[in-house]
Each structure stands twice: as structure tokens, then as C-alpha cells.
Amino acid sequence: MAAPSSSTATLTPVLIHLLRGASDLASVAATHAKLLKAGFASTLASSNHLLAAYSRCGAMSRARDLFDGMRDRNVISWTTLMSGYAASGRPRDTISLLRGMQFSGVQPNVVTLSTAASVCARLADEGLGLQVHARAAVARCARDTVVATALVDMYGKAGRVEDSRAVFDGMAAPARNAVSWGAMLAVYAQNALGNEAIQLFAELRTDDSGLVPNHFMLSSVMSACAGVARLGIGKCVHGAALRLGHGNNEVIAVALVDMYSKCGFYEYSRKVFDRIEQPSLIPYTSIIVAAAKYGLGRCALALLGEMVDRGVQPNDVTLLSVMHACSHSGLVDTGLQLLRSLQSKYGLAPCPSHYTCAVDMLGRAGRLEEAFELAKEAQIEGKEALLLWNSLLSACWTHKRLDLATLAGQRVSEFNQDVAGGLVVMSNAYASAGQTDNAAAVWSSMRQRGIRKDPGCSWIEVKDIPYVFYAGAISCAGTRADEMLMLLDELECKIREKGYKGRLGSARVSDGHEDDRDEGKGVMVGVHSEILALGFGLLVLPKGMTIRMMKNLRMCSDCHEAFKKRRTVVTDPRDDLGGGCG
DNA sequence: ATAGGGTTAG
Numbered sequence A: 001m002a003a004p005s006s007s008t009a010t011l012t013p014v015l016i017h018l019l020r021g022a023s024d025l026a027s028v029a030a031t032h033a034k035l036l037k038a039g040f041a042s043t044l045a046s047s048n049h050l051l052a053a054y055s056r057c058g059a060m061s062r063a064r065d066l067f068d069g070m071r072d073r074n075v076i077s078w079t080t081l082m083s084g085y086a087a088s089g090r091p092r093d094t095i096s097l098l099r100g101m102q103f104s105g106v107q108p109n110v111v112t113l114s115t116a117a118s119v120c121a122r123l124a125d126e127g128l129g130l131q132v133h134a135r136a137a138v139a140r141c142a143r144d145t146v147v148a149t150a151l152v153d154m155y156g157k158a159g160r161v162e163d164s165r166a167v168f169d170g171m172a173a174p175a176r177n178a179v180s181w182g183a184m185l186a187v188y189a190q191n192a193l194g195n196e197a198i199q200l201f202a203e204l205r206t207d208d209s210g211l212v213p214n215h216f217m218l219s220s221v222m223s224a225c226a227g228v229a230r231l232g233i234g235k236c237v238h239g240a241a242l243r244l245g246h247g248n249n250e251v252i253a254v255a256l257v258d259m260y261s262k263c264g265f266y267e268y269s270r271k272v273f274d275r276i277e278q279p280s281l282i283p284y285t286s287i288i289v290a291a292a293k294y295g296l297g298r299c300a301l302a303l304l305g306e307m308v309d310r311g312v313q314p315n316d317v318t319l320l321s322v323m324h325a326c327s328h329s330g331l332v333d334t335g336l337q338l339l340r341s342l343q344s345k346y347g348l349a350p351c352p353s354h355y356t357c358a359v360d361m362l363g364r365a366g367r368l369e370e371a372f373e374l375a376k377e378a379q380i381e382g383k384e385a386l387l388l389w390n391s392l393l394s395a396c397w398t399h400k401r402l403d404l405a406t407l408a409g410q411r412v413s414e415f416n417q418d419v420a421g422g423l424v425v426m427s428n429a430y431a432s433a434g435q436t437d438n439a440a441a442v443w444s445s446m447r448q449r450g451i452r453k454d455p456g457c458s459w460i461e462v463k464d465i466p467y468v469f470y471a472g473a474i475s476c477a478g479t480r481a482d483e484m485l486m487l488l489d490e491l492e493c494k495i496r497e498k499g500y501k502g503r504l505g506s507a508r509v510s511d512g513h514e515d516d517r518d519e520g521k522g523v524m525v526g527v528h529s530e531i532l533a534l535g536f537g538l539l540v541l542p543k544g545m546t547i548r549m550m551k552n553l554r555m556c557s558d559c560h561e562a563f564k565k566r567r568t569v570v571t572d573p574r575d576d577l578g579g580g581c582g
Numbered sequence B: 001a002t003a004g005g006g007t008t009a010g
Helices: A011-021 A025-038 A044-056 A060-069 A075-087 A091-103 A110-123 A126-138 A145-157 A161-170 A178-190 A194-206 A215-227 A231-243 A250-262 A266-274 A281-293 A297-309 A316-328 A332-346 A352-364 A368-378 A383-398 A402-414 A420-432 A436-448 A475-496 A519-525 A529-540 A557-563
Strands: A457-462 A465-470 A547-551 A568-571
Touching: A011 A025, A011 A044, A025 A044, A044 A060, A044 A075, A060 A075, A075 A091, A075 A110, A091 A110, A091 A126, A110 A126, A110 A145, A126 A145, A145 A161, A145 A178, A161 A178, A178 A194, A178 A215, A194 A215, A215 A231, A215 A250, A231 A250, A250 A266, A250 A281, A266 A281, A281 A297, A281 A316, A297 A316, A316 A332, A316 A352, A332 A352, A352 A368, A352 A383, A368 A383, A368 A402, A383 A402, A457 A529, A465 A529, A475 A529, A529 A547
Parallel strands: A547 A568
Antiparallel strands: A457 A465, A457 A547
């Protein structure tokens, strides 16, 4: 190794400056060569700069070679390489470096541990995350702002929300910054705990930290409002976003499109979307998803055409959503054409979900033979095949094709798994044929086999407060329960004349305990929850006002018919692939 | 001074 001459001693800062600005492999390699020539390449500082530069341009094998050849490595050398692997989507290599580092006696610092924790978050690996948390505790940096924030995220991604909150609460109040709050809000939103997110957001606003909500927090809270269909709060958060100057933020706009559509206001979704200047893939896809939900097939097709014209490439999610839109608006042949043109026109390989959507589309239309052909052609295996055949089974029941139902039922039973959705469809089919004993038998066998199904519920927001109804129980109507019973009686007389078969007046006054929502009887022969929510809406909302209610399960056809009599918007904030009636 | 945390569509 040549000793650096006096003439090159001033050269190094210049070369390091070059490295910092370099983002392409060629210029990093050129500077590396110059450093070698000047005899500075092997100093720890230069090597670390080179490691960072190679990592920045994704040249991880170069970085690794350099790292392996280094005589000395400090915490920055190890951490730089770890973060390079993390950025290259190689979380396992990041973690094995953490182990190697520990083994070589170099102590990790806050940067090392926050990098490790964020990698565990991406892996959603609870076991690894716990190890990193333990190491952080040993190194006394588990309460560091950045480390703790990464741990909050890690526990959230692993589904351990309470542990996230414990880490969040364990941070000293001044250590919590906007990112920490954003991470905790996101954890609640991502784990379907919308009301907890809303609650925490309210706490931030009365907190004395003086933190101002940023677009990360706002989009998480909007997504939380979408998840629990809290329109009133969602509108407030929309207002806050505008006041805080986020009116032109695309991420916020997407969250709003999604929120309004899940709260029953497609028109608002469309307004928000139309204000986006150059919508990219995700805004386009989110408005198409919304259009699909409202059965606006033509609209979804127009949006697809528009994005292609503007040079925005649709992806598999976009096309699946357009197919859903076709399915929900009876454009069966158009939807099938989309499936056939995925590869040729859009360069996309059809996924199991595309086939399942197409099979479902044919099934709804009663084209069951074609649906069977397509299901066989798809050659799908595993869990996804179960979904496909189960959807076909439902369609057979709906169209009273017992011959084909047996065939599809065989395929489903081959998986040797209990599918609550299919059984619910079966019991509903019995119930609609008036065979309530058989229907109840299906439910009790489900209970015996330990198959649990979320009890169906519907809710309606009045003056920003959600009122939740379960089948056969009207506790939530409070002091107006008796009035509601009378109203439902009246309503029942009216719609029976139109052929509605459900029972409205037989709701029991309940204190809302679990026992009162007996699945064997309440759900099957009691009053569907959407009817209760409708009755409550009729009672408390001004006459003529559109009633918007939310459900967690798909509505049955009888209720659907009944609802056509009144201007009503019903949405399911979750995925609508589930079956059943509540 | 070379390394670190949170957000949007199915």
C-alpha cells in the first residue's frame, strides 16, 4: 500500500464529495479507482463512503466484496451494508449482518437497530422483531425516537397492536414526534381498528406537544374512517387536510376517494378524483374500485380507456377492478373480453383473482356451464381454487341448479376445509325455500364444527354517531325502541304486499348481550340487521333524505328488493366477496 | 459525516 503523498492529501475530500453525489455505478467505480490510485481507498472512512455509494446505486455485490476485504469495520460499515440490503429488498441478509456484527463484537447503535426493526416490520416477522426489540433494550436504545417508531410499525405489521401501543406509550412524551404519531395511527388503520385511530387522532389534537397533523397522519385517519364508514369524522379530516394545505396531495386524494366511496358517497369520490391534475396508477385504480362498488361498469371502462390514453399503465389490480365493475353492472361479455385481453393488450398474466372474478360474473348471470368451463380452464390450485369453486357453488344455489351445485360442492369438499361462506349460502337457500328446520340444522352443524362467522350487522350514522344493529336486536335504538317496532310493523305490511318475505315486526327488545344474538335462531328467523337500521333511519332522519347505511356482509336478495322502494345507499366498507345476510 | 422511522388502490 503506497503511503499517501502530500500532493494527494488534499485530493480525498474532493473524491468523497464526488462519491456523495454519484448515483450511477460507473461514476462510483471511477471514483473508487481514483481513490485506489491515490492510496486512500483502504482507510476506514473512504471505505465507508464507498460502501454507501455502492449501496445507493444498488450494487450490493460490489459493496459486499468491498466490505469483505476491509481490514477494520466499525458500526457505520456494518450499518451501511445492512441498510443497503434493506433498500434492495433483502431483509434476510440485513438480519444475518446484524448477527455477524454481534459476533464480531461491534455494538449496534440506534441507527443499526432502527434499520433492523424496519426490516422486521417489512417481513411482518414477530419472532425476529422481538429479538431486535430485546437487543435494543440491552443497548438501552429501545426508547429512542426512531428505534421505538420502527418498533411500533414492526408490532403493527405483525398484528400485535397492543405491543405497538405499549412501545408508543413507553416513549417519553418529548421523544414522540410526528413520525411516531403517524406510525401509531397507521398501525390502528392497518389493523382495522378505525375507531381507535380516530380516538388517538383526537388525543393528538388536544395534546400539548403542538404537533401539527401531516399528510401521513391524515391519510391514515382517512383510511380509518373508511374502514369503519365514519363519514362525519372523515369530512372533518378532509376539512383539516384542506386547511393544512394538503388539498393537492395525491396520497390524501386517494385516501379520500376510498373513504367517500366506502361511506356511500360515490359523488364525492368522483369530485376528489376530478381535482387530481395528473392522476397516476393508484388514483385511477382507486376511483375504478369505487365505480365498481356502485355498479358503474361503463364509467370504469371509460376511466380505463382514459388512463391508457394518458400513458398510465394499468396493473393487475386495475384490470381486476374493471372486471368487477363489469360484473356488478351485467357487462358480462365485456368483462370476459377483458380477461382474454389481459396478456395481449395489457401485458399482464391473468391471476387466480381474475379467473375467480370472471367465473363469479358468469355465475351471477346464470351462465353456469360457461362458468364451469372457465373454472376448469383456469387450472388454479390451493387456497385460491377453494375461493373460485366456492363462488361457483354459491351461484349454483342462487340459480337453483342442484345438479351443478353437487359438482362444485365436490370440488369444494376436496379441500377438506370448512367454508363458512358456502354454508351460509346453503342455509339461506333452505330458508328462502321455507325450510327453516334445514337452515337451522346447517347453522347448528357449523357451530358444532367450530366454524365461526362474524355476526352480520348494519349501522347508520346520525349526527356523526354510528348506531349499530345486529339481527333481531334493537337495543341500540335506545328509548325509541318501541316506536321503532311500531314503524317496522307498519313497514312490514306495506312491503309484504310487494312480495317481501322477511319478518319485520318480530324483533326482540334486547340488551345487546351475546346470548341475545343467538345464531341458530336470531340470524335465521329474526329480522335482518339492515331492516333494523333502515327502520331507525326512517324514524330519526328527516323525510325524503337519502338513508346511507353500512353493512359488514352482503345483503340478501329479499332485503335488496325491499330497499329498492326507498332511496337508500348501502355500502360494505370491507371486501364484498363474503356471503350471507345479517 | 459515511448509516435510520410513518402514508394511498384489490
